[in-house]
Amino acid sequence: MRNISLIFKQLTRSILLVAGLAVCGLNAHAQADAAKGEAIFKAKCTACHKIDVRMTGPALGPQLEQETDDAYLTKWIQNNQALIAAKNPKAIKIFNEYNQSNMTVFSELSDADVGNIITYVRADYKKTQAAKAAAPAGGAAGAAAESGPPSNMVIFGLIGVIVIAFIVILVLNKVIATLERLLLRSKGLLIEEEEVTEGEEKTPVDRLAGVKKALKNKKLVFFIIVCGTVAMGSWSWVTMWNTNVHQGYQPVQPIKYSHKLHAGVMKMECQYCHAGAYKSKIASIPSLNVCMNCHRSVKTESPEIHKIYDALGYDPATAKYDSTKAKPIQWVRIHNLPDLAYFNHSQHVKVGNIKCQTCHGQVQTMQEVYQYSPLTMKWCIQCHKRTEVNFKGNAYYDNMIQVHERLKKGEKVTAALLGGIECAKCHY
């Protein structure tokens, strides 16, 4: 019986599966054009177009709703330049509207392909419009709920309420205890309690005697004092040495930027944003136009990205910049080298070929960046003493290597040996 039911179960499952697949297939067949169109759209168009929002090129949904002449559209998509060259008035108009920037020519797309794209775009736009129309009220409510993270006021308010509630509970407990005691006393049951306190008073006398005995043991006392001194001393030694060392410092930044995502998942080169590291003493925080290279079209809906837009005075709907509204983003500096120390990124990154991670840690795994290295002079010098100089292919060192090879007979040449730990290499 068991076997039969098992087989039955499997059978039903597979029948359901096949049936499901068939239904899906039918559905898929019905939308074949649009699906193909979507694939091509995603491959070829999304770099410059979105369906409902204007980007480099126009928002295609409204555009295609207006423009119903599919033959013209096909021509335009396949070779817009030919249309412009032929001075087609519609083509010229849109060409001028978009600052005369050329759209890529897609002569490889067949008429059917283009038709698929158009079908997809229209269908998708209709769907989104319908969704918008269906839930205007819900949308508004959702928007209110989503209006950014809870403010500090809310958090403090909540904490305050909890604290007050806790105090109330404590007070109430106390009141209950007092009332209980009163109740007990009235019933004549309080003697027990007194007995307990009497018993407790005897034990500390015994304990104190033990302490007094121990105090008389001079060796023990000496040992304890020595231990205490050593412990305190080493604690203050460590504390003092680490005064103003902010290893692990992780301030809250105005934008929740994730290095893990950008450098780790996306595998972006550090220099893409910190371009100064190769050229200058300062690696530099990227200016916002660097962010906008991608974020004009990537994750445009994110509230964090909108902080960038706000800072730039950029309106994603019109793709226009309003410099009067612009206000720079105030990042919090994590690595604060004192002014008395001169540090040059390009010397280390470009000349020395030092990986960023050597000093900054595995930034590609950090959601939020923190100060990985102590940035103390000891730390600098230790590295200069250990690190071999990267001579290879750098004609600058030609004269010096000879001297040093003579000097050191094949021993390794560190930065320190080339004067890398002398005062005026960093302090001037």
Next chain:
Amino acid sequence: MDSNKKYWKGLEELNKTPEFVEKNKHEFAEPIPIEEILSGGGLSSKTPRRDFLKALGFGVGAVTLAACQKVPVHKSIPYLIKPEEVTIGVANYYSSTFEGSAILVKTRDGRPIKVEGNPNDLLSKGGLSASAQASVLDLYDNSRVKDPKQNGSDTGWEQIDQFVKSQLASVAAAGKKIRIITSTVHSPSTQAVIADFITKYPTAKHTNYDAVSYTGIIQANQNSFGKAVLPHYNFDKADIIVSFGADFLGTWISGEEFTRQYVSNRNNKSLEAKKMSRHIQFESGMSLTGTNADVRMPIKPSEEGVALVNLYNAISGTTLPGSKKLANANTDKAIVLVAKELVAAKGKALVVAGSNDVATQILVNAINSLLGSYGTTIDLDNPSRQYAGNDAELVEFINEAKRGEVGAVFFIDANPAYDYYMANDVKEALKKVSLKVTFADHVDETAALCNIVAPNHHYLESWGDDSAIEGYYTVMQPTINPVYNTRQAETSLLIWSDNAVKDYYTYVRNNWNTNLLAKGGLTGQAGWETLLQTGFVKVADVAAGTYTFNKDLNAVAQTVLNNSAKLADGGKVELQMYQSVAMRDGKRANNPWLQELPDPVSKVTWDNFAAMAPADIKKMGLDEFEVVIVEANGHKLSLPVLSQPGQAPGTVSVAVGYGRTAAGLVGNNVGKNAYPFHSFRNGTFQTTASATVKATGDIFPLSQTQTHHSYEGRTVIREASFKEYVKNPSVNSGKEGEHQTFSLWDEYERPAYNWKMAIDLNACTGCGACVVACSAENNIPVVGKEEVGRRREMHWIRIDRYYSFNQNGEAKVDGRSGKVTQEKEIDKLENFDNVSVVHQPMLCQHCDHAPCETVCPVLATVHSSEGLNQMAYNRCVGTRYCANNCPYKVRRFNWFNYWNDSRFDNYLNNEHTQLVLNPDVTTRFRGVMEKCSMCVQRIQAGKLKAKIEKRPLADGEFKVACQQTCSANAIVFGNANDPNSEISKALKSERTYYVLEELNVQPGIGYQVKVRNTSSELQA
């Protein structure tokens, strides 16, 4: 070795005054008042214990509180949209122009921080004067006018435009005169703008005038040759130069250019070719040029005319009517000998005179014509445009205004209410003008009398161009957005004259496209961009023609002699006004770098004074710095007196350019205004007068740095005559009789670099540009007059000026031997006229066996493997032992936190001027020692650039700041490990010696013996 020759920096040192001896015993002027506290009421009274406890309590609390904040939050604010050409932390250089010289402006992160010479500049080939170096600081001057003003209150540009245009319309309708008063405009585009303005308002007229004028020369050339130009002088083509009071190495016309030319005949290269020019200077006050002369003859201003007439007579062999002998037989004889030398060097001789008197300059023209100078040493066909002022036109303007004929006046870079000799006349005159507009960037003396102040941009904020010499056009481009709400004067004029082009940049572009680009073989946009990179175009010179003077000289000589006779009014002293090298005409009086630059000759900072001959001072019984009342031309001025060796007896010299009352926070009431002593005669301003000097008994101490750093009488200067040098190039360089030295220390390798410096004492003119360049490069604070008086100036490089008595021969001076070899003889000597001067730049010598290093208890100063003496400021605890032990006295102690102390607010400590700081150099805190680092930031940057480009470091690839600005190329710096480097060659010169080398501190700076082309005949 000429070890007997005595060099001294000041009379107090020479005479060993008790104050000098006492001061010299101590390293620092004021000891720390420890004894006062210990012995005085300090500890016995009741408060200290309580105060101590209070301070302790407060201290502990404050420290605890301060420690609560774990990490100071520093904001890091990136560009919103970064300009493509800016890399944060990397300097950009833009070509521009300063007073007609092509320059490079170093900007960091969008703000100019240093001005450097353009190495291809026609005038000084990369050298820059102290004022050019200091000009960048003016940009951040927070006493600049920050908004346009109408009747003294701030307003907007639109209101100003409306008001000025309506006023101009009514002035034009009434047919009244419009005057544009400027200091010489040599920018072609500005000239065009003014011309366009005049086309729009035909009653307008443009008047150039210069506070210190060259009208005399221009009119003399008009008179002699029919060319009203300021000639272009070629000092490099002259084998013999005779100057009558022209300070051509300092303030006369084009000091930097002339320095470069002059030194090319006297530097190491020239000496090795056994060639040296001879320079003879006749002058009253000791000028920078006078200190460099081979032979210097002090003469009174009134003797100048007589001497020139005599010189003409001696050269031409004729006798002009009225000629007479000079009172001083020596000088009289010298004139004849000079004439002989000049005639012998015909075609390679040059006579110049500083006078602004037309007749005197005609006489000089006649002399130069006889000597065949025109076409060789003097070029009238490619003239200088640097000064084109016409004194008579300014006087005429004031008269017109007084008569009420002028309806509107515009002042561009002109301040007649300060520098016109009758300032009250200007006040009276301006009262009768309805529209008075000044483009001044400060509310200066003239601006206070104007109803409109339309502040002009600083030149580093401006577009423009310039032309200092005919055929040489430089371009000016902005390096920063305007710091304040200012507008370029030219733009204002374009707007007010309803020009078709309202934007001055477009105007400049158009002017270059149509007129100037083609001259340099450039066209269009590409041509303009090339121009912005190179900075200038140069049209090939026209061949300089020869000119012969053939006018009648009798009347001229008569005028000259009459004027001289008037000046030599019996019983009175003769007053001479001059420009000091730092302050010049006073336009930059609000620049603290220039105020604190010690005058090259007197070494006085922050003041002007009445310079008198030591003999005269003794005769009058004046004390040091006693205030005297100088009275001339009906004007009185009380000034401290300064005993100036070399000053002609019977004369007193006063610098103009001081005594500003509305210059700004820094420059107000520094010194006294000497312009009222000027007078107007025969169409030009005169800078001499006959005066009386009265003692007052008051003392006004001057902050004079001359004896601040003493060598305790050790020999640091080595000097030879050209004759001796030709016989033996290593003469007096101390190479004979070398003594054995022993070293206490191990020798260290210099595996990669060995940075050394060589300074040619024969090239250095002592101008002081390096001091300002160093201040700009290394964030050196300005300390002010009081602190300089306490010997606390912070300059890392100083120019020591040494006097010595002319050692020549057995000449009798006051009946005694002129050769002074022993100190006891000096005491008896009363004639201080005949002194010669040597300038010696002194900076950290980066000794291989540095005495400072061994005494530092905390190892804050140690040696690098590249031969540098390093100073780690944050290691220094301020014991000052190093300064005590330094034989060269080049270490400077930070007595205050100059960059953050309200007492120094007037100088560099405010949020505007701090923008000029070099971000690659730390500012030093109170209590630490500092000194020359050999611009280690430049060394490191140079090395890094080579490393990044993967190539060896080339010689001369980078220059240190002092070397870079030196027009004379007196300083060579480089890697002595490279046998082919300039420095190795320079140090191998036979003239090289090391200061105090007998101490075996092994200094890293070699000096080259000063060679003087003396003449035994002349000085006899």
